[in-house]
Amino acid sequence: MPLVEMKRITKRFSGVVANSNVDFSVEYGEVHALLGENGAGKSTLMNILYGLYHPDSGEIYIDGVKRVFRSPSDAILSGVGMVHQHFMLVETQTVWENMILGMKMPFVLPKKQIIKKIAELSEKYNLKVNPLSNVWQLSIGEQQRAAVLQMLYRNAKVLILDEPTAVLTPQESKELFVTIRNMTALGHSVIFISHKMNEVMNETDRVTVLRKGETAGTVNTKSPDTSQELLSEMMMGRKVSFDINKPKRDLGKVVFDVNSICASNDRGGAALKNISFRIRKSEIFGVAGVAGNGQLELCEAIYGLRVAVSGYVKINEKDLTNASARALMDCGVHYIPADRRSTGMVTALDVKSNSILTDYWIPPISSGNSINWKEAGNQAKSIIEQFNVSTPSVNTAVKNLSGGNLQKLMLGRELSNSPEVLIVMHPTWGLDVSATRYIRERIISASETGTAVLLISEDIEELLALSDRLAIIFKGEFMGIIADPKSMPIEKIGLMMAGTHISEVL
Amino acid sequence: MLRVEKRIDASKWMNYVIPIASLFMALIGGAALLGTQGISPLDAYCRIIKAAFGGSYEFSETIVKATPIAISSFAVMLCFSMLIWNIGVEGQAFMGALAAVAAVRYCHSDNQFYMLCTAAAFAIMAGGLWAMIAGFLRSKWNVNEIISTLMLNYIAIRILEYFVYGPWRDPSSLGFPITTRFPPSARLPQLFGSRVHVGIILAVFLAFAAWYILSKTRLGYEIRVIGENPKAARYSGMSYMKNVLVVMFISGAIGGLTGMTEVTGLHGRLQASFAAKYGYTAIIVAWLSHLQPFVILLASVLFGALLVGGEALQIELGLTLSTVEILQGLVLFFVLGGDFFRNYRLKFTWRTDK
Numbered sequence: 045m046p047l048v049e050m051k052r053i054t055k056r057f058s059g060v061v062a063n064s065n066v067d068f069s070v071e072y073g074e075v076h077a078l079l080g081e082n083g084a085g086k087s088t089l090m091n092i093l094y095g096l097y098h099p100d101s102g103e104i105y106i107d108g109v110k111r112v113f114r115s116p117s118d119a120i121l122s123g124v125g126m127v128h129q130h131f132m133l134v135e136t137q138t139v140w141e142n143m144i145l146g147m148k149m150p151f152v153l154p155k156k157q158i159i160k161k162i163a164e165l166s167e168k169y170n171l172k173v174n175p176l177s178n179v180w181q182l183s184i185g186e187q188q189r190a191a192v193l194q195m196l197y198r199n200a201k202v203l204i205l206d207e208p209t210a211v212l213t214p215q216e217s218k219e220l221f222v223t224i225r226n227m228t229a230l231g232h233s234v235i236f237i238s239h240k241m242n243e244v245m246n247e248t249d250r251v252t253v254l255r256k257g258e259t260a261g262t263v264n265t266k267s268p269d270t271s272q273e274l275l276s277e278m279m280m281g282r283k284v285s286f287d288i289n290k291p292k293r294d295l296g297k298v299v300f301d302v303n304s305i306c307a308s309n310d311r312g313g314a315a316l317k318n319i320s321f322r323i324r325k326s327e328i329f330g331v332a333g334v335a336g337n338g339q340l341e342l343c344e345a346i347y348g349l350r351v352a353v354s355g356y357v358k359i360n361e362k363d364l365t366n367a368s369a370r371a372l373m374d375c376g377v378h379y380i381p382a383d384r385r386s387t388g389m390v391t392a393l394d395v396k397s398n399s400i401l402t403d404y405w406i407p408p409i410s411s412g413n414s415i416n417w418k419e420a421g422n423q424a425k426s427i428i429e430q431f432n433v434s435t436p437s438v439n440t441a442v443k444n445l446s447g448g449n450l451q452k453l454m455l456g457r458e459l460s461n462s463p464e465v466l467i468v469m470h471p472t473w474g475l476d477v478s479a480t481r482y483i484r485e486r487i488i489s490a491s492e493t494g495t496a497v498l499l500i501s502e503d504i505e506e507l508l509a510l511s512d513r514l515a516i517i518f519k520g521e522f523m524g525i526i527a528d529p530k531s532m533p534i535e536k537i538g539l540m541m542a543g544t545h546i547s548e549v550l
Numbered sequence: 551m552l553r554v555e556k557r558i559d560a561s562k563w564m565n566y567v568i569p570i571a572s573l574f575m576a577l578i579g580g581a582a583l584l585g586t587q588g589i590s591p592l593d594a595y596c597r598i599i600k601a602a603f604g605g606s607y608e609f610s611e612t613i614v615k616a617t618p619i620a621i622s623s624f625a626v627m628l629c630f631s632m633l634i635w636n637i638g639v640e641g642q643a644f645m646g647a648l649a650a651v652a653a654v655r656y657c658h659s660d661n662q663f664y665m666l667c668t669a670a671a672f673a674i675m676a677g678g679l680w681a682m683i684a685g686f687l688r689s690k691w692n693v694n695e696i697i698s699t700l701m702l703n704y705i706a707i708r709i710l711e712y713f714v715y716g717p718w719r720d721p722s723s724l725g726f727p728i729t730t731r732f733p734p735s736a737r738l739p740q741l742f743g744s745r746v747h748v749g750i751i752l753a754v755f756l757a758f759a760a761w762y763i764l765s766k767t768r769l770g771y772e773i774r775v776i777g778e779n780p781k782a783a784r785y786s787g788m789s790y791m792k793n794v795l796v797v798m799f800i801s802g803a804i805g806g807l808t809g810m811t812e813v814t815g816l817h818g819r820l821q822a823s824f825a826a827k828y829g830y831t832a833i834i835v836a837w838l839s840h841l842q843p844f845v846i847l848l849a850s851v852l853f854g855a856l857l858v859g860g861e862a863l864q865i866e867l868g869l870t871l872s873t874v875e876i877l878q879g880l881v882l883f884f885v886l887g888g889d890f891f892r893n894y895r896l897k898f899t900w901r902t903d904k
Contacts, residue, residue, distance in 0.1 A: 381785060389782060393778060404786075415768055
């Protein structure tokens with residue numbers, strides 16, 4: 045009898061089928077991966093198991109007993125816990141206060157007992173967190189450990205981890221997998237949602253693949269027939285090649301010159317310390333680093349959204365330090381932000397309105413004080429056509445587009461202005477394999493036509509595949525710039541991401 | 551069992567059905583209220599309808615009340631479209647009325663057209679600049695405009711009272727806080743031999759202007775982008791400060807015109823309580839109309855009717871003013887509550903677990 049069994053789960057959202065007759069089961073003490081493209085229904089299935097959604101039909105059995113979850117607290121009572129990608133922690137509170145969130149407690153909180161229990165759990169599962177620290181002071185890895193502890197504190201038997209390694213360094217990921225093994229050895233089961241094939245292959249026992257809301261199959265990862273190719277075929281229903289073709293290009297003169305930029309973060313601390321680099325025409329310059337090490341501040345400081353307190357930014361030798369975003373755009377610098385839904389797009393407005401967001405003040409879109417909506421419609425149509433955006437019409441609200449189509453639309457919008465410099469952050473974050481591939485190809489082809497690209501990403505594979513040179517950022521400082529990233533062993537890049545300078549690595 | 555579920559996409563017909571259903575619910579709620587007063591709700595509602603729409607005179611009075619509500623609703627709507635919560639249209643109307651009186655006193659002309667244009671220009675400047683104070687504080691130091699515009703209302707009321715009770719009081723008013731009657735050249739023409747004045751034309755014009763600005767112009771595009779997503783606006787290089795100042799000025803100017811048209815069109819002089827809280831009613835109307843310009847015109851007539859009908863209830867049935875205000879409050883309460891159903895739905899399911 046499996047620990048968790050979900051039978052014939054069906055869930056529709058106003059006509060769209062997210063899960064259709066999905067069967068899913070998890071054995072005692074196993075690590076079970078859930079794999080699938082974006083929109084395949086992984087999150088829906090797990091949110092059903094965690095009680096956030098209610099299935100239209102189908103049954104859930106825990107320990108062989110049929111359960112109906114009306115809310116996550118029902119699920120936790122049955123031993124199902126989930127750690128979301130964005131942890132459900134109250135940042136301004138301490139770790140021990142977060143442990144008891146939403147739990148029934150006496151009027152005076154038994155702080156000593158809580159801390160004692162945290163210490164016991166930390167010891168047992170090897171999850172080191174100081175219970176007295178405020179959550180906002182913790183590193184991302186520590187926050188994740190706190191979130192896992194939060195579930196264990198509630199006696200979770202099965203733990204759902206939603207893309208847990210997306211925010212971690214390679215070293216931190218390794219520690220996480222040790223913890224996961226500890227937990228399974230103590231009888232827990234772990235469900236592991238991931239996009240990363242190598243993790244799925246190396247760190248899990250079984251994998252269930254979802255495709256378009258249906259179960260494509262469950263396989264043992266350790267069986268000799270299972271390979272990354274097989275899994276991606278199951279995900280997409282066809283074979284795809286992973287390597288991306290990057291032709292050799294002649295690099296031109298320096299287009300983008302950033303020198304000794306310093307900037308503060310929102311709390312007033314130093315976010316960037318003397319960042320310097322130059323990007324030549326047609327060059328792709330990558331910046332690697334764990335989330336929150338100054339990548340966002342770097343983009344903002346360059347793009348006039350954050351004050352650079354020292355240093356300069358030059359485009360084609362023109363000084364644009366602390367110039368407005370609009371001045372930069374007018375000089376051919378375009379920026380694709382990481383949070384496409386909250387910064388790069390106005391999701392409540394339609395495709396047409398969004399496709400003119402970064403050139404609505406330039407003729408022919410702008411005519412006098414008015415906007416030429418006919419021209420805007422044509423522009424939207426040409427982006428849709430050239431960049432394979434799938435949308436019912438140019439009048440569809442952008443919030444109804446999938447992540448991949450949204451990203452294609454945004455990329456198309458910025459590239460159709462044939463920019464001198466393209467700043468692009470996490471371009472394929474959360475996209476499925478085919479959209480990812482498409483976006484990467486378009487970035488390469490933009491560089492072929494002469495655009496200097498600043499590529500900021502957390503995906504090492506992506507950075508290695510695209511970058512001509514690669515800088516590693518740690519706590520707002522470059523740990524070094526690697527001239528030939530492909531020849532650098534990935535462990536050494538990992539060390540640099542954890543704060544070792546390039547001179548000590550080589 | 552009853553469950554609340556998020557709607558993925560709200561269908562179009564909901565935009566019409568839900569407000570009407572909400573209004574209906576408000577009437578039922580109002581019926582309960584009227585019942586406690588020992589009044590037959592059906593009788594009361596019939597009286598409201600008769601008092602507001604029963605004849606050409608009744609309807610003209612409804613339009614008289616609807617005019618300032620509609621004009622100030624456009625002031626509110628422009629700001630709200632940009633997520634600037636201008637609660638101060640009332641005060642901006644007071645400043646506009648005061649400026650109109652100043653124009654009549656100090657720039658008097660016997661040419662009616664010239665006189666009215668001067669008064670309107672004074673009102674636009676006074677209301678616009680008054681609103682820009684809050685706009686400036688907001689964009690420069692991030693001062694919450696809800697608080698600042700509200701506080702500015704109280705200041706505006708006191709300034710107006712100072713002039714009406716003090717230097718500008720009509721010596722022959724027997725101590726009443728009113729100014730001297732305006733000369734004929736300073737009166738807005740009235741239409742159809744009723745008290746309906748040219749302000750209604752301004753209201754209809756503003757509906758078209760607001761629609762045009764928001765949907766066709768660059769300013770309107772920026773307002774909508776800032777309103778829907780300020781971060782995206784910053785990313786595309788829109789100036790928040792400039793837009794806040796411009797929109798607050800336009801909004802305040804429209805507010806000022808509300809005051810100017812009321813004193814020159816209806817009262818013919820300034821009195822301390824000329825505005826009857828139209829600036830606040832406008833907030834309800836703008837919200838109820840989902841910031842749609844032409845719906846605002848309709849909703850204003852509805853609220854004008856509620857005011858006229860409310861007066862009739864006070865006179866004919868001896869209801870208190872507060873009861874009438876509660877009726878209005880119920881409408882807002884249910885309409886805002888009804889909004890919930892645009893984004894969520896209730897689902898009835900059978901319990902499946904034992």
